[in-house]
Amino acid sequence: MNILIKGLVKEYEKVALSIDELFIEGGKIVALLGLNGSGKTTLLECIANFKGYDKGIIYYDGEEDFERVRNKISIMQQRPYIFNMPVKENIILGLRYQRLDTKIIEERLKKYNSYYNLNFLDKNAKKLSGGEAAKVALLRAVILERPLLLLDEPTANMDIEGTLMTEKLLKDINKEFGTTILIVTHDIFQAERIADIVIFMDKGKIIEMNTNEEFFNNPKNPLVKKILKRGEVND
């Protein structure tokens, strides 16, 4: 799914996000980097229509009306809301809403759970650790196989194995379905490992956007240069 953003402004007490124009080509994995408060999450939530915005337009494959594309977008938030029900029901909830056949639901669950091998599918999801909850929330978003996947720091609470399996999962669905993936991360190396396009944000604006190779080998912006030299995106 192509995303075209024009004149997007989101204000809280001050301007949190201000993007003149941004085009994200369908089928790409795009990493959003930036310091805390740079507007990454706000951008993701504006695209997912989780929060209204003050000005601007977002086109989804040329479609302006979000309601027409709602069922083509999945999101995993930074602090995912986990429902008070078993892990399995949390993961397949969206499939149940589609009234899919039980056999198809079970097949999808098996397919995507093979990445993490979660063996606590019957456990109440409210009792999970942060890393486990992140995996459940990610599977809940991925299992829908929608054309646009928005992920806000999906691996922040995961261990190395979980992180690497997540990256493999994202690459696999991107390859299989051509899923457009926007992933917010503080891990520069993760961005380098999986992204086709890297965007760097600062103070609500995009200060650098380039292909993976160009971004990491030939950064233009002084702040990006400094951060790449330091090796981590943290304050």
Next chain:
Amino acid sequence: MEILEIILTSLYVSLTSTAIASIIAILLAVPFSIKDFKLKRAIYRIADSLMAMPPVVMGLIVFIILSKRGPLGELNLLFTPTAMIIAQMLLILPIIFVLTVRQIEKIAPTIQKNCYMLGGDYGDFLFLIINECKGEIFTSVTSGFSRAISEVGAVMMVGGNIKGYTRVMTTFIALETSKGNFKDALIIGLILLAISFLINIILHSLKGRETNEYIN
């Protein structure tokens, strides 16, 4: 035998009024919690104020509505258990509504957005919010029931305290006390207290221990 009848009438009236008020209050509280509209604060404040409405005032209002010359006089509901249910239901409706709104308004928009993003509709959202907040909702319902079973003014006025028909525990206590029969009044008072405790324990055990929280 009379005592058993009084207890059963009390339970029938209070449980029915609580059930009806709960359904209406929850169905109103959910959209109220997720939508912003012009008179929202005013409606909330009015409902909040109505929580403290004296039962006799509610009894008077329902009495006027159901009396022969009232708008619903033709239904002949005055001095029946149905009239008592109506009065109690109207009395506790604001209590359950306001307490439910207080409990769910912070979490409802998050659940709604997550539900809709997963492809759910309003019915799915309603199921999810009740499932997610059942503990909090039970607390509201318990508060409403406690108020219903313990009030005397409204049921006395619209029920008439008719022996074997509309006499409930609270009106029996009031009557026997006025006659100086403290022994019977005290026995029923203790039964009323025990039933209140029992119903509260049952509702709280249904509530469960899960709480809503974001997982980091």
